[in-house]
Amino acid sequence: MIQYGIRRFVAAIPVVLGVLLVVFFLARAIPGDPCTSLLGEKATPEICAQFIADKGLDRPVPIQFLIYLQDVAQGDLGESLQFGRPVTEVLGERLPLTVELSLMALTIAIVVAIPLGILAAVRRNSAADVVTMVGANIGVSMPVFWLGLMLAFLFAIVLKDTPFALPPSGRLSAGILPVPFYEVYGWEIGETGVLSFLLTFISNMFIVNSILTLDSETLVDAFRHMILPALALSTISMAIMARMTRSSMLEVLGQDYVRTAKAKGLRQNKVVLKHAFRNALIPVVTVAGLQLGLILSGAVLTETIFGLSGVGRTVFQGITARDYPIIQGFVLFIAVGYVAINLLVDLSYGFLDPRIRLD
Amino acid sequence: MSSVTEFPVEELDDALEGSIGDYKSNSLWRLTLRRLFRQRSAVVGGIMIATLILVAIFADLIAPYDPLEDFIGVENVERRQGPCIHLLDCPEDHPQHIMGTDGNVRDEFSRVIHGTRRSLLVGFVTVGIAIVFGSILGAVAGYMGGWVDNSIMRVLDVVLAFPFLILAIAIVQVLGPGLYKAMLAIAIVSIPAYARVIRSSVLSVREQSYVEASRALGASNIQILRGRILPNALPPLIVIATLGIATAILETAALSFLGLGAQPPEPEWGAMLGTERQQLFSAPHLVFFPGIAIMITVLAFNLLGDGLRDALDPRLAHAGVKSE
Numbered sequence: 001m002i003q004y005g006i007r008r009f010v011a012a013i014p015v016v017l018g019v020l021l022v023v024f025f026l027a028r029a030i031p032g033d034p035c036t037s038l039l040g041e042k043a044t045p046e047i048c049a050q051f052i053a054d055k056g057l058d059r060p061v062p063i064q065f066l067i068y069l070q071d072v073a074q075g076d077l078g079e080s081l082q083f084g085r086p087v088t089e090v091l092g093e094r095l096p097l098t099v100e101l102s103l104m105a106l107t108i109a110i111v112v113a114i115p116l117g118i119l120a121a122v123r124r125n126s127a128a129d130v131v132t133m134v135g136a137n138i139g140v141s142m143p144v145f146w147l148g149l150m151l152a153f154l155f156a157i158v159l160k161d162t163p164f165a166l167p168p169s170g171r172l173s174a175g176i177l178p179v180p181f182y183e184v185y186g187w188e189i190g191e192t193g194v195l196s197f198l199l200t201f202i203s204n205m206f207i208v209n210s211i212l213t214l215d216s217e218t219l220v221d222a223f224r225h226m227i228l229p230a231l232a233l234s235t236i237s238m239a240i241m242a243r244m245t246r247s248s249m250l251e252v253l254g255q256d257y258v259r260t261a262k263a264k265g266l267r268q269n270k271v272v273l274k275h276a277f278r279n280a281l282i283p284v285v286t287v288a289g290l291q292l293g294l295i296l297s298g299a300v301l302t303e304t305i306f307g308l309s310g311v312g313r314t315v316f317q318g319i320t321a322r323d324y325p326i327i328q329g330f331v332l333f334i335a336v337g338y339v340a341i342n343l344l345v346d347l348s349y350g351f352l353d354p355r356i357r358l359d
Numbered sequence: 360m361s362s363v364t365e366f367p368v369e370e371l372d373d374a375l376e377g378s379i380g381d382y383k384s385n386s387l388w389r390l391t392l393r394r395l396f397r398q399r400s401a402v403v404g405g406i407m408i409a410t411l412i413l414v415a416i417f418a419d420l421i422a423p424y425d426p427l428e429d430f431i432g433v434e435n436v437e438r439r440q441g442p443c444i445h446l447l448d449c450p451e452d453h454p455q456h457i458m459g460t461d462g463n464v465r466d467e468f469s470r471v472i473h474g475t476r477r478s479l480l481v482g483f484v485t486v487g488i489a490i491v492f493g494s495i496l497g498a499v500a501g502y503m504g505g506w507v508d509n510s511i512m513r514v515l516d517v518v519l520a521f522p523f524l525i526l527a528i529a530i531v532q533v534l535g536p537g538l539y540k541a542m543l544a545i546a547i548v549s550i551p552a553y554a555r556v557i558r559s560s561v562l563s564v565r566e567q568s569y570v571e572a573s574r575a576l577g578a579s580n581i582q583i584l585r586g587r588i589l590p591n592a593l594p595p596l597i598v599i600a601t602l603g604i605a606t607a608i609l610e611t612a613a614l615s616f617l618g619l620g621a622q623p624p625e626p627e628w629g630a631m632l633g634t635e636r637q638q639l640f641s642a643p644h645l646v647f648f649p650g651i652a653i654m655i656t657v658l659a660f661n662l663l664g665d666g667l668r669d670a671l672d673p674r675l676a677h678a679g680v681k682s683e
Contacts, residue, residue, distance in 0.1 A: 018517035023529075030532045137400070137665070141658035143609055143629075145616050146650030149636055153643050297524035301613055305636070315525055316617070319532050327529075335520045 012339040019335040024065050027327045034081045034322040078325035087329035092197050096204035098310035102295045104226055105233035113238045117245025122272055132242060139239030144298045148232035148305040155228060167225050169307035176221050181212035229306040233298045237291040244287045248280040281352050289345030296334055394670035401666020407659035415475040422469035426626040430464045438464050439642035459644045462635055470626035471652050477627045478656050481542055481611045482604035488546035490600055493553025498584055501561030515551040523548055531619045541620035545610050556599055560592030594671040601664035605657045612653050628653045
């Protein structure tokens with residue numbers, strides 16, 4: 001299994017390099033240069049020439065690429081042209097939001113979709129089945145950006161004075177300032193280094209941070225801000241997973257061993273949950289893993305609508321501002337994350353079904 | 360020899376006659392069509408698509424106004440005014456705008472109706488482009504095998520490792536904004552999906568004895584690909600193409616929503632939604648109606664695609680698994 005993991009990891013390197021190569025050249029193929037898009041009217045030819053030379057953008061692109069690869073190998077993703085700060089720093093600030101948002105969306109999707117999918121399969125052709133499947137079809141057809149806006153309208157305007165009201169934008173209410181957990185515990189973290197990045201990263205996941213610091217006010221506030229975007233983001237995945245669970249369960253429920261289990265006199269619940277469900281899980285897990293790409297695509301839209309500065313929105317803004325280091329660094333992270341999730345999904349097969357040997 | 364004469368030829372003839380008769384009425388396509396009509400979702404989806412096509416064709420007749428005509432200064436018409444329907448208590452002296460007016464005082468209903476044309480165009484053209492290039496790449500990769508297959512598939516893997524929308528945004532930025540360029544971007548990003556389907560069909564068919572027989576008879580590679588392999592790859596292709604139209608419409612609308620696709624004043628649903636989204640709290644109808652239009656159109660193709668999958672995949676039909 002470890003060998004398999006290593007082999008898969010090695011096989012993924014060319015794909016990640018390919019992604020970097022494509023991003024690098026694609027970003028530079030975008031018409032316009034970073035100087036004019038950042039400085040606007042202040043961009044005189046002299047200033048721009050200086051700017052371009054300072055950032056090393058006057059060198060031939062293949063040379064720039066090699067230099068970039070060298071830097072990346074040393075853990076340096078360069079400096080953002082818009083923010084004038086290291087890309088890793090910006091990433092440490094903004095990735096946590098997207099991670100939190102995606103995990104919450106995926107959790108909502110799984111918690112709703114799997115029970116509904118099982119129910120629809122067990123009570124096939126019942127009202128519950130029809131409603132679930134019609135709902136799934138509608139869910140998969142809904143534009144994320146529209147759903148997000150409608151949810152914002154419903155919860156921030158229509159339900160304004162009810163207990164169900166939810167904030168339509170931002171991460172925290174004004175006046176709430178989360179204290180990083182390492183400060184609460186009085187830990188000294190350095191300016192740079194992996195540990196510092198990791199701790200900052202965790203503290204920027206506000207929900208996790210407020211649990212660690214036992215700050216219930218921030219926890220509730222951060223959670224309430226995250227509900228609508230996560231709900232909007234989860235819908236498509238929810239629909240896809242509900243359908244997958246249903247058809248996978250149907251296939252398994254028709255198997256001989258399920259009939260045997262029923263014939264033995266086992267209770268319906270036990271047959272469904274213990275015998276059938278585990279074997280129906282493999283396609284569901286595969287689909288759940290694949291949702292990450294979908295969720296990240298959706299994050300661009302969700303973050304734009306709910307005014308959240310996460311990865312999706314930052315990449316979008318980076319592309320617009322021709323902020324090459326930001327685009328490269330963020331897309332690199334996304335690609336690595338994607339490859340890692342797919343590997344985890346494949347490794348989980350062996351765990352779910354011991355008959356599957358990975359080698 | 361004697362065993363041949365002993366064979367009950369008449370019985371065989373009878374048996375054959377029956378099956379030949381069946382065979383005629385049960386050609387693959389007819390059988391599929393019959394199965395398709397039994398799929399409720401496919402029928403509903405088909406009717407919806409037919410209606411949308413009619414709306415697109417007769418948009419000029421259905422829409423009460425020109426989608427670009429503004430009513431600035433017209434009495435009793437205001438900017439971003441909510442729906443005014445005479446049957447629902449809107450005063451008779453106010454001009455009827457059943458979906459209200461937008462930020463430039465244009466009739467929202469007429470714009471939504473005309474938007475149908477763009478969305479259907481987006482769906483068909485985008486998927487068309489992706490299918491042509493995806494099929495060529497997939498067929499070549501699967502048929503040639505070896506390093507050709509390897510290099511094509513690795514390049515496609517790279518495309519697949521990107522989140523769909525982020526890559527599309529980058530491509531549109533390179534090409535420049537506009538509906539046609541957004542369509543091209545979505546088409547490019549969709550190519551790998553089609554290439555993979557065709558490739559796997561080619562791989563599964565390539566070693567079949569009837570393909571070997573064709574090769575032995577001297578058929579060229581192109582002839583085998585066109586006559587033997589592609590027809591077998593068609594059913595899965597039709598299914599993912601139908602579902603692909605739904606995705607293409609959704610993603611192109613997303614690009615337009617972000618301001619990268621159709622440009623104002625073009626009546627495109629995503630762009631209409633995007634330009635008015637800041638007015639969500641004051642004029643929700645301008646966000647609501649274009650979104651509903653996108654959803655209905657996408658739903659129609661998803662329903663048809665699902666029905667097609669069940670009808671074209673006999674394995675699913677036998678297993679009794681229907682993802683209606």
